[in-house]
Amino acid sequence: MQPDPITLAVLENRFRAIVEEMGEALLRTATSQILNSSRDFSVALCDARARLVAQADHIPVHVGAMPFAAAAVLEAFGDVIRPGETYLLNDPWHGGSHLPDLTIVLPVFAGAELHFLCVVRAHQSDIGGATHGAYNPAAFEIWQEGIRIPPIRLGEGDRLRDDLVSMLALNTRIARDFRGDLMAMWGSARLGAKRLESLLAEHGPTKLDAATAAILDLAEAHARRIIGAWADGEYVGEALLDDDGHGATDIPIRARITKRGDSLTVDLSESAAQVRGFVNSPWPNTVSAVRMALAYLLDPEVAKNDGAFRPLTVIAPEGSIVRPREGAAVTLCTSHPGNEIVEAVVKALAPACPERAMGGWGRRFRVAITGHDPRRDKRFVWHLFHARPGGGGHAKGDGWSTAGEWHSAGGLKFGSVEMAEARFPLFFRRHEFRPGSAGDGTHRGGLGAELELVIEADGISRANTAGDGARHGSAGMLGGRDSAPHHYTLRHPDGTERDLRTKETGVELSPGDVLIVRSAGGGGWGPPENRDPAARAADAAEGLI
Template identity: 30%
Template sequence: MGVFANRFMGIAEQMGRALQKTSVSTNIKERLDFSCAIFSADGGLVANAPHVPAMLGSMAFSVRWQIEHWRGNIRRGDVFLSNAPAAGGAHLPDLTVISPVFDEAGEQVLFWTASRGHHADVGGIVPGSMPAMSKEIWEEGAIIESMKIVEDGVFQEELLYEAMVVAPSRYPGCEGARSFQDNVTGIKAQAAANQKGNSLIASLIKEYTLDTVMKSKQPPRMPSGTFSRRLRAKKDGAYLKRRDFMDDGSRIRLQIRINPETGSADFDFTGTSPQAYRASLRCNWNAPQAVCNAGIIYTLRCLVDAEIPLNQGCILPVNAIIPEGSLLKPSKDAAVAAGNGLTNQRLVDVILKAFEVCAASNGCMANFTFGLAQKDGVAGGGFGYYETIAGGSGAGPWWVGEDGIHCHMTNTRITDAEVLERRYPVLLREFSLRVGSGGEGRFRGGMGVNREIEFLIDMHAGILSERRVFQPYGMVGGLPGARGENLWLRRNGQLINVGGKAACYVKAGDRMRISTPGGGGYGTPVHSAGGD
């Protein structure tokens, strides 16, 4: 069983390498903001390559939705596309491409392959499709619940154009995808990665026979008693309670109940704040259920020290109780752009806090966007750029926090300075560690970073970030990490603190300086290990 688990994992990883090689997107080729996975015929996770933790366990929601939606109408040569949170998506820029793997006769679906990648722009009210002020989901770009992007082997570009360019522009203040051909090449690269996976699965079946492979795909489960014991060993008692707050005061409340008899764990989020919806200027940090599920799975993989692959076996013992209409299970039309970059990070902090494993991390992905809208009248249309910026991780009982790292739910990279400046009209003025931002303690929290970008032409810029109000907490006497700060340095010398979530129209010569939070310290400070 272990041999096949590793073979399936190897196939998912090769899918990822194929996607990176064939993509032209900086998000996928440079930043590695994608994930690839294999699923059983009923949508159970067989193998998920360890790419982006935010996508762990969440793609299964999308795959199962497509299976149910197209049941009885799935043929060899079909490939499906989806990004809607209501259909298992995370936020709209994350496009998921799903392909069936048929038997030799083309009659039975044996597996599914899937790839999810963050596209730099999918339309909406601002370039980059990560608006700071969206109230409803249609403001964030194209919404695709389901589409046969490839039917009978033919790529449906006209259908895609209607969905990504024409449909979003019908909403007030919105545009369609600003770099449609980039979306086309990205989706084709994802479909090619899936095909790579399909071919490798076919080779595996040829090597071991269909019967052997189908028997071996059942995910290995950790024995129930082992699962509960290892969780409880992290903290005495079966009932763990914690809460934390987003910068606007929204609450995430968690109670964990571990059942030693069944080997299961209930993650109960009853008492979490209601969804942010329409009522305020900024209310897009709702996190769809698939995102919440991914946060739980990622954290359990960190907590439980056991050799178990990233598949359905590590999902089965977990039951998530999430109130309808809450911040973690919003309604279909709620804005969600920031939920997959801010709220999921806070969710992880809450779970780790419940087990008292380590201090808080920087608590957000610091989502930074810039670009031009089509209405700006530039030759060749608009464009969008997106990146996440590292911060400090929290210290623990025997470790110093990591400096300048994409921790927890992001596992991406920052775009190389040379690539950034060659492809976009900006200059990178500074990218450095933020000395002194890590919380002091017996073990110091990791330092955040300073990133300053100068704009060479007038354009739109935006930031979605957290921990600008509440500091990343320390633990067991450790001190909190420094808050983050976002500054707009205008060319006339004016300095503006834009807050945690902002959209600006910047002029040539303006700069944006983003200082990310440090991680919290662990233990009472005596002389901090890992000093600056």
């Protein structure tokens, strides 16, 4: 029997509270900067059929792919899964998105019957491979990007296997961070399992299973009501990647969307063929990006669970950039073409639901630096999360400044400048809004940032860049203008400087070198001539344009 509406509302919020508590536990116990400062992790609950039940507000592109990880564990281990066991994976062809994202899956039982899976995905500071920091722009196959982990049983009897943990840590450059972050992930999953066990004891498995199914059905009905109000038709949207780092440029991601009644079919078959560089997107990441685009177009109160995505069908041919063959280089996929998939879908659907579409959000341009910290006499790996790009303008107002990219949508944080300076041999000389970076429109995009970062490590440090958006800014929508693109520069103490490309390895940094970051703004929404003159005057007075 289906629970009454009040009980359903209570249980839906209990699920939400559990994932939020899991996220807080991970944030407060993780070791690395990439997790405890920049928050590059996500948590979710799935049912025994690997259907997404609840997620917390973390990294959207993670969550849409996490049910694939849960399903991979069920496929690999099936009926031999036992209470108290812990599973781990990262391989994109076994439910992962890219190798830096480790995923822990912990089953939750009532008696001998499986009812839920706690899923925790967290980006590691390093995952081995040919370059530090988990991104290798020179890679043309996945084996050059890090250690591949299919679904494995990492823990038995409420304990992790020391031999497996040691083997994995040995394959990373910062083993202490890896061990600490893995333990934090495990603790987060165990906390979720504990809360779910209490919930099962309180309400009983039969009632809770019925409530879970009803919650998913209600989200589906809510999403279908919204989609059903959009105009039927066939729509096309396109976004371009700058390049793949191996010679291919202006690489198209094209979405042809058929909207009929309360259903959407997103066909990505006209996108580019699989490329040599690491901008290929494996199937779980591609599906997640399309789901993310739909989520942005739904009402905020629609629960973003399996039910909300049932109206959606995704098509992509194997051998394409959005569904590469096994073995392709893919590490940049969560950012690119993840961002471009979202942009193409939103562009396509903007005419069908103009009040819901928004200008493009900025693209990712990551820098990972490794060197020797003289203050602690040890090696460090630091990832640039500061100087975020701007979010897109929308029907209700201007975009958020320095909010981030489509794939993170404000979930990633750049953290405290002072804390970064305390933990790494870096000095932030300047970190502020970048005037003129936003795309113009009836509602302009948010601003990007300007950063001057001084390297204070001793000896030669090395940097890798991994990103996109130095050729193409964030897309304007419905007559809005594109934003300014990224512009990163390396300045030496003698005053000479050069522009950084978005995909480089082995960039040498000497003490006193300055990394100058000018990040993109967000795309504008609506024709610029319709912008309120008072808003223009205010922007000018504040020095934003």
